[in-house]
Amino acid sequence: MMRTLAISGFLASLVLFAAVEWAARREGSRIPSLGDVCAYVMRYEVGPVPVGRIGVFGFWWWLGWHFLAR
Amino acid sequence: MEQPHEIAMDVPRAWDRPVVTVPVLACLSLVGGQFPSFSAQANIWTLGTGGALIWLGLGNRVQRRPAPRRLGRGTVWWLLPAALFGVLEGATFVMAVGDEFPTFSRLADPLLEDQLVRSAAWFAWLAAFWGLVRR
Known part of the structure; x- marks a missing residue:
């Protein structure tokens, strides 16, 4: 159940x-499409550091590692 | 050496076309699909392909599509599937009762044991990653 x-x-x-x-x-x-939402999140920067890009790439890499390597 | 921002953004690379990238991603996926879970090869392949894409995405080596300056109210529709998935994943993870109330990962694992399905999952992951790099 x-x-x-x-x-x-x-x-x-x-x-x-x-x-x-x-x-x-x-x-x-x-x-907005999911791609547009991701692109908007990836625009977020703190000073010169692209925090949004790092966060989204990091999450997506972890997802692949979790399902395909673990 | 770091490339000038304007040049990298405006000039498309000769290899940056679907006729080149799709076969490359397909080959990488077919190789990745051969490696079983928890193997050293699978870990190295994930690190290598993901690391390369992160390197491309954080530099200015690939032409990017323009990002929207703001999102409209319609964005809240995305909360519906995200919340449903998040609540279920959270509940199954916290209850931790195994196959009786399984997490998404636990449900996906038997499917991903098949090499063809695994290669397809690799392709989906890499293609989406490539899409993110270009945003």
């Missing part, structure tokens, strides 16, 4: 990610 709940929930969230991205790519949409 709990296992089915977890699987359904994760699947629902993935479908929602895809649905929001699809909505963002429609003509005249007010929703």
Whole structure:
């Protein structure tokens, strides 16, 4: 029962990610694409340090390492 | 030597085209897909490919697409899938009852044991990474 709940929930969230991205790519949409959200976050800098880029790259690298190497 | 910012941003590199990058990423993914979890090769391959992409992304060696100056109210829609995923992942992780209420990682592990699926996951990871480097 709990296992089915977890699987359904994760699947629902993935479908929602895809649905929001699809909505963002429609003509005249007010929703930014996930790429635009990431690009906006990556603009954040503290002085000369690109904190946003370092954070996003670090998170994405960790995700790959976690699933593909661990 | 550090390259001048303006030159690196405005002049596209000859290799910076899908006809070059897609086959390169596909080859890297096929190699990565051969390495099982917890192997030294998988760790080295992840460090090497990810490190190279981080190096490219933090320098001005790749032409970047312009980033939006601000995000509209529509951004809140992204909170819906992110919150659902975050709450579920948090709950499954904190409860830690294994296969009875599994985390996303635990569910993905058996799928990633297949080399073809693993290579596809490698490709998705590298392609998204390359997309981030170019933003």
